[in-house]
Amino acid sequence: MNLLLLSEEDFTGANCVQLQGRRFKHVAEVHRASVGDLLSVGLLNGPLGKGRVTTLTSGSITLELHLDQLPPAPLPVTLVLALPRPKVLKRVLIAASSMGVKKIFLINSFRVEKSFWKSPLLGREQMDEFLTLGLEQAKDTVMPEVHLRPLFKPFAEDELPAVIKDTLALVAHPAAEERCPRGLTQPATLAIGPEGGFIPYEIEKLAFIGFRPVSLGQRTLRVETVVPALLSKLF
Amino acid sequence: MNLLLLSEEDFTGANCVQLQGRRFKHVAEVHRASVGDLLSVGLLNGPLGKGRVTTLTSGSITLELHLDQLPPAPLPVTLVLALPRPKVLKRVLIAASSMGVKKIFLINSFRVEKSFWKSPLLGREQMDEFLTLGLEQAKDTVMPEVHLRPLFKPFAEDELPAVIKDTLALVAHPAAEERCPRGLTQPATLAIGPEGGFIPYEIEKLAFIGFRPVSLGQRTLRVETVVPALLSKLF
Numbered sequence: 001m002n003l004l005l006l007s008e009e010d011f012t013g014a015n016c017v018q019l020q021g022r023r024f025k026h027v028a029e030v031h032r033a034s035v036g037d038l039l040s041v042g043l044l045n046g047p048l049g050k051g052r053v054t055t056l057t058s059g060s061i062t063l064e065l066h067l068d069q070l071p072p073a074p075l076p077v078t079l080v081l082a083l084p085r086p087k088v089l090k091r092v093l094i095a096a097s098s099m100g101v102k103k104i105f106l107i108n109s110f111r112v113e114k115s116f117w118k119s120p121l122l123g124r125e126q127m128d129e130f131l132t133l134g135l136e137q138a139k140d141t142v143m144p145e146v147h148l149r150p151l152f153k154p155f156a157e158d159e160l161p162a163v164i165k166d167t168l169a170l171v172a173h174p175a176a177e178e179r180c181p182r183g184l185t186q187p188a189t190l191a192i193g194p195e196g197g198f199i200p201y202e203i204e205k206l207a208f209i210g211f212r213p214v215s216l217g218q219r220t221l222r223v224e225t226v227v228p229a230l231l232s233k234l235f
Numbered sequence: 236m237n238l239l240l241l242s243e244e245d246f247t248g249a250n251c252v253q254l255q256g257r258r259f260k261h262v263a264e265v266h267r268a269s270v271g272d273l274l275s276v277g278l279l280n281g282p283l284g285k286g287r288v289t290t291l292t293s294g295s296i297t298l299e300l301h302l303d304q305l306p307p308a309p310l311p312v313t314l315v316l317a318l319p320r321p322k323v324l325k326r327v328l329i330a331a332s333s334m335g336v337k338k339i340f341l342i343n344s345f346r347v348e349k350s351f352w353k354s355p356l357l358g359r360e361q362m363d364e365f366l367t368l369g370l371e372q373a374k375d376t377v378m379p380e381v382h383l384r385p386l387f388k389p390f391a392e393d394e395l396p397a398v399i400k401d402t403l404a405l406v407a408h409p410a411a412e413e414r415c416p417r418g419l420t421q422p423a424t425l426a427i428g429p430e431g432g433f434i435p436y437e438i439e440k441l442a443f444i445g446f447r448p449v450s451l452g453q454r455t456l457r458v459e460t461v462v463p464a465l466l467s468k469l470f
Contacts, residue, residue: 222333
């Protein structure tokens, strides 16, 4: 936790917050903060700055805020990701959030196991917890949007053309002949398939609406490895 | 498991192997292979090719091999990594192995918790298991070397200068002004610190022997995210 992320409910005055629970525990046990210490803080979807510890009890901490910085620039990318297995989803959401992705579609694909769509990790609160871990890691405050699209065809046909408008649309496909481009200067939409990859019908569908299949080379990587690798290659 | 990795002990004849245990289970339950099927196989530190299923019992499988391909090219990089916490180490070893890293030094640093060095995951067999998972993922056969260096100073002073000879030596450092270069055409040595980063003394030591501090930008990332992100940026 490199940043304490604050929400409106934490405020007890114009520039004053009181924290309990997980954030208090972290400040008390990891930072071992004392009265007077300055901590990195940020307001959810707002500015960042410092919080000075004004009181510290056995169960809560009070901070006086000075918020004067903008959050770091987002990555200009929309991630379209075949729903991974739950424990991988968690890691991918944390990584994508920490790298600055602000819009994620979790979509179905032939090789996504049906049971993945029933995972409790897809609940809004649970996903926000993972996304928050990524923001705290990267000292960012802007919560990413995550959209669930459990039907591939209507999403690809009716919604995806508008998503990729004015972006470079790429689909990661180990069999593609074109190598993934580097150092983009334009916004991108990046589609990543499930373990085993998108099936030919899905690749064709994506290519038809404007996605270019690209590869990272001969090696097929795990989803949790390929997401940071591709984002870092592109930007 | 995109590849069955074979070792000398599996051979029952010149071109014939018999598998039990984990690999048999995977072939039977995930591939659901039948006699006559062709599976991707590779000989540890040797060539790759296909194995045709010749017999299948309730506890073992026999394959006839045809090995005629070279393993994919390695990444020309030596990874010098402050020992991460055990569960992160596991993920980093799998990711680095799948991306083609062949030489890894796990080193001490001021912010590495002493207890990490006592983890059973640092045993040779346990680490080889993680490295094997990465090779199987990427259809590679060449086992990476992992070296443990629990003392920072003697490693940095006595051994590291020879390691970085004729390579571009970079140390990931969030505070660095220089951005991480892209698309290297020369071999590299990449040093990555612990959560919280190398301390100034360590950065100075590394810079003194020839490492250039570079950053991925304003965002500090987790070790398991920064390893694939940096490797992908560099190559």
